[in-house]
Amino acid sequence: MNVTFVEFGKPQTGTLVLGAFDGAALTPAAKAADKATKGLLKKAIEANGRFTGASGQSLMLLAPAGLTAQRLLLVGLGKPAEFSAAKAEAIGGSVISQLLTSGEKQVLFAIDGLPEETLPAGELEARIALGARLRAYRFDQYRTKLKKEERPSLQKVMVASSDIAVARKAWRPLDDLADAVSFTRDLVSEPANVLYPEEFARRAKALEKLGVEVEILGEKEMQKLGMGALLGVGQGSARESQLVVMRWNGASDKEAQPIAFVGKGVCFDTGGISLKPGDGMWDMKWDMAGAGAVTGAMHVLAARKARCNVVGVLGLVENMPDGKAQRPGDIVTSMSGQTIEVWNTDAEGRLVLADAVYYTADRFKPKFIVDLATLTGAIMIALGGEYAGLFADNEDLASNLLVAAKAEGEELWRMPLNDNYNKLIDSSAADMKNITGGREAGSAVGAHFIGRFTKGVPWAHLDIAGMAWSKKAKATVPEGATGYGVRILNRLVSDFYEA
Ligand code: BES
Ligand code: MN
Ligand code: ZN
Numbered sequence: 001m002n003v004t005f006v007e008f009g010k011p012q013t014g015t016l017v018l019g020a021f022d023g024a025a026l027t028p029a030a031k032a033a034d035k036a037t038k039g040l041l042k043k044a045i046e047a048n049g050r051f052t053g054a055s056g057q058s059l060m061l062l063a064p065a066g067l068t069a070q071r072l073l074l075v076g077l078g079k080p081a082e083f084s085a086a087k088a089e090a091i092g093g094s095v096i097s098q099l100l101t102s103g104e105k106q107v108l109f110a111i112d113g114l115p116e117e118t119l120p121a122g123e124l125e126a127r128i129a130l131g132a133r134l135r136a137y138r139f140d141q142y143r144t145k146l147k148k149e150e151r152p153s154l155q156k157v158m159v160a161s162s163d164i165a166v167a168r169k170a171w172r173p174l175d176d177l178a179d180a181v182s183f184t185r186d187l188v189s190e191p192a193n194v195l196y197p198e199e200f201a202r203r204a205k206a207l208e209k210l211g212v213e214v215e216i217l218g219e220k221e222m223q224k225l226g227m228g229a230l231l232g233v234g235q236g237s238a239r240e241s242q243l244v245v246m247r248w249n250g251a252s253d254k255e256a257q258p259i260a261f262v263g264k265g266v267c268f269d270t271g272g273i274s275l276k277p278g279d280g281m282w283d284m285k286w287d288m289a290g291a292g293a294v295t296g297a298m299h300v301l302a303a304r305k306a307r308c309n310v311v312g313v314l315g316l317v318e319n320m321p322d323g324k325a326q327r328p329g330d331i332v333t334s335m336s337g338q339t340i341e342v343w344n345t346d347a348e349g350r351l352v353l354a355d356a357v358y359y360t361a362d363r364f365k366p367k368f369i370v371d372l373a374t375l376t377g378a379i380m381i382a383l384g385g386e387y388a389g390l391f392a393d394n395e396d397l398a399s400n401l402l403v404a405a406k407a408e409g410e411e412l413w414r415m416p417l418n419d420n421y422n423k424l425i426d427s428s429a430a431d432m433k434n435i436t437g438g439r440e441a442g443s444a445v446g447a448h449f450i451g452r453f454t455k456g457v458p459w460a461h462l463d464i465a466g467m468a469w470s471k472k473a474k475a476t477v478p479e480g481a482t483g484y485g486v487r488i489l490n491r492l493v494s495d496f497y498e499a
Helices: 028-036 040-048 085-099 123-135 164-189 197-210 219-225 228-234 281-286 289-303 349-364 378-383 395-408 419-423 442-451 486-497
Strands: 002-006 015-021 058-062 071-078 106-109 156-160 213-217 242-249 259-269 309-319 330-333 339-342 369-373 388-392 412-414 459-463
Touching: 002 123, 002 164, 015 028, 015 085, 028 040, 040 058, 040 071, 058 085, 071 085, 085 106, 085 123, 106 123, 123 156, 123 164, 164 289, 164 486, 197 213, 197 242, 197 259, 197 289, 197 309, 213 219, 219 228, 219 349, 228 309, 228 330, 228 349, 242 289, 242 349, 259 281, 259 289, 259 349, 259 486, 289 309, 289 369, 289 486, 309 349, 339 349, 349 369, 349 442, 369 486, 378 388, 378 442, 388 395, 388 442, 395 412, 395 459, 395 486, 419 442, 442 459
Parallel strands: 002 156, 015 071, 015 106, 106 156, 259 309, 259 369, 369 459, 388 412
Antiparallel strands: 058 071, 213 242, 242 309, 330 339, 388 459
């Protein structure tokens, strides 16, 4: 889908999107259209009876006489003082959801009349375009029998701007962001027979074209490093486990201390010998969404040439039951030297992250580490699909993440770490066990386990199990893979760590 910026008032065919504020007050562009159609908009509002201009509302008018457009779509903007970038995105997204497969080929957003101080110049236009692109995402390459009317018809999105050059400039990094989120959604959507660890690593390797340095470690190299925790998870799989190290050195000093993101990349999680029930197991193809988000973040940072040194590390495995699979009760030695009694082979994400996080801390000595993982079902019980859980041992990092998450509409909620939770994973047979044996504080216990492998580097853990996949579309997120986390990490860098 192609986005362009055009002048206000240039006649276009297709759908013309206009705005009305609370009280059904038409914006200047909408007033002009009302005049050109001899009062059609006002009449339609009256005939509809319920359109008040509240945000989220819309009113479609077909074949308006007096305009070149074939349809008018009047959208509610709410109160001018309450307008925001998020609302602009939501308008872009919800209009696209109405038009994408409607038969319409092009749309022009002509939203004006906002008080100047509402948003920085160009931001309104760029955010509408971002919402449009994010909502237009589809993963349908395996649908060979889609009928013509089920396929997207919309090809061209235009956004009217009073300063096209400024709008384009604001759009450039957001266009990169939309590319990256789509890239992550593709990774998360792919089934596990297609996207296994080596294939994931190949797709990460493709970031080299953006200037990211990518190294891939196979099982032999990981054995040499002593990564017994990660390797134990993959040991029942016919697919080789991989560790991917991506580096974007965008700071003026390429040697400056980096920041680091680490992702759980379990390409499929059957549970292993502690096998999951069959019902719903298909969801476990997206148990690599943490790694997907980290890869997408590296994509956008490199594409927009972020002035920061960033390391992205992915622990990629497949968790399978097999004659060679690890057993409950097995004791593995992690790269850190700490031993782990594997009570439950389905608590595998923390085992993968134990080695991936330790490796990152040990090799790069970063300013901080943020790990992202679809780690626990318990976080979905606590927070549902509204927030990811944030666990952090550093106040500045936690607060920066919360600010970034809020700004991007990828909500995060701080959860507690506590020594008493940590003690629950002490083991009498090894240095620790990977579960407590009980159900209490399941997400915090998982976090504490990972926290034992940070080597003292300031650290935050995002449990995104409830956010990686959406069963219901939201304004800028279609059903399916969300790409959650890419926007937070990108904003974290741009707002706090770019020179
Ligand atoms: N990948 C799952 C967590 C998960 C569940 C993510 C549902 C997304 C949707 C993880 O590896 C897992 O199996 N966790 C167990 C941990 C338990 C054995 C301590 C869980 O949450 O049940
Ligand atoms: Mn599991
Ligand atoms: Zn898992």
